[in-house]
Amino acid sequence: MLNSPPGPTLLGIDVIWAGTLLAAMAAMAVMFAIYTAVTIRDPMAKRVKSLNERREQLKSGIITQSAKKRTKIVRKTETTDKMRDTLASLKVLQASQVAQVQQKLAQAGIRKKELAVAVIFARMVLPIVFGVLSAVMIYGFNTFPEWGDMKKFALFASVTILAYKAPDLYINNIKSKRTNEVRKGLPDALDLLVICAEAGLTVDAAFNRVAKELGRAYPELGDEFALTAIELSFLGERRMAFENLAYRVDLEAVKGVTTTMIQTERYGTPLASALRVLSAEFRNERMMRAEEKAARLPAIMTVPLILFILPVLFIVILGPAACSITDAFAGGTPGHKN
Known part of the structure; x- marks a missing residue:
């Protein structure tokens, strides 16, 4: 009984075995992607417990x-x-x-x-x-x-x-990850605050509404706004709620928003106009940051292109030809028997 001829090899690796292994890994990745897409959970669900604890603390007067x-x-x-x-x-x-x-x-x-x-x-x-x-x-x-x-x-x-x-x-x-997530959603949150303020909602109701609307897209920002709304409702001084927001978020933009809120509460200045100006500034800043990243992209992609993309491209183009040449030389060696 003759042994079956070996499969094509590339750099000493069996191509069929390597292809089978890569196909299995791709199938597992597809199954994992389907599982993660089907089992999507509400990002605000984990934060409800901590918010309720904070509400109970404020109700019982634990906070000094x-x-x-x-x-x-x-x-x-x-x-x-x-x-x-x-x-x-x-x-x-x-x-x-x-x-x-x-x-x-x-x-x-x-x-x-x-x-x-x-x-x-x-x-x-x-x-x-x-x-x-x-x-x-x-x-x-x-x-x-x-x-x-x-x-x-x-x-x-x-x-x-x-x-x-x-x-x-x-x-x-x-x-840093949490701060970046808050920075991404802050312009949208300010736009919604402007809409809520022009609609006649109070500040705490506006924060609560924005937290519900943006809780799924930006869960970190929704968490902070929801906690601020709770503190606005229960703390004796509303200024402390805004100071706590600036205390919890290490972002200069949030500190500017809290300063604007405190001045609005103290002097009665129009809230919608001030928030509209801040929203425009933060949105322009976000656009400039995106343009800066896009300008750096060609230089950043040079190293991955040379190390990963070009070798794979050469293997795909020259691999079949190399396998054919190897089989042709192996078949033409003296003493070879079919």
Whole structure:
């Protein structure tokens, strides 16, 4: 019984086997895309619980009226209490540091203020843990015997510094993504606020309406506007609700909107005209940012074009010819038997 002839190869790889593997991966990708398209969920559904908790806190009068005491409101848990006691005994816990971490968590969309203590505790523990592990692996087990002392120390220092910066890098990453999402939807939100103001709605009703309309397209912005509407309804000073919005969003445009709102509440200036001017400015800024990205696109696409697109194009064009030439030379070698 004669063996079946081998299939065509390219660079030592069986073309049929590689094609089968790529087809299986493509089928799995299509199934995943269909699953994600069918199981679309409301992005505001996860945020309803935190908004309801904030409403209940405001109803029960837990929130203090002083801005200085705002950062000290922390829900007590056993874990955070132990972390707080440990940090306090080591005298590394400062009120200003806790307030800064709490603001970063709020800007990242994390409402639990007690996690600030966990972040500070992680800054202290992670460098010790990963530093000890890396020292044992590098110096104890001599994992890299061919490396010099300078290289080993550089690796040890890099691991320790990265472990110290890891919590801040994670929070800053979430914060930047959330800020970009808020920036994208802010001009549309201001246009809707202008419409609501001209229709005669109050400020809190306008914020609530905009949050419902933009909740699906821009869930982060809808979350912030909904929380602002709740605070406008329950806080004793409406100015604090706008200050809390600027506190939670690290964006100069939002600070400008909150300043406009505070001045409107204080001096009775026309709200619709001021918001219309701000909306036009933010929309022009968004257009300029898009044009800037479009102008950088040819230079950015040069490297992917050379590394990924052109080799694939050459393989598609020259691959069949290379397979035919290889089969022709293999068939014409002396001593070859069919």
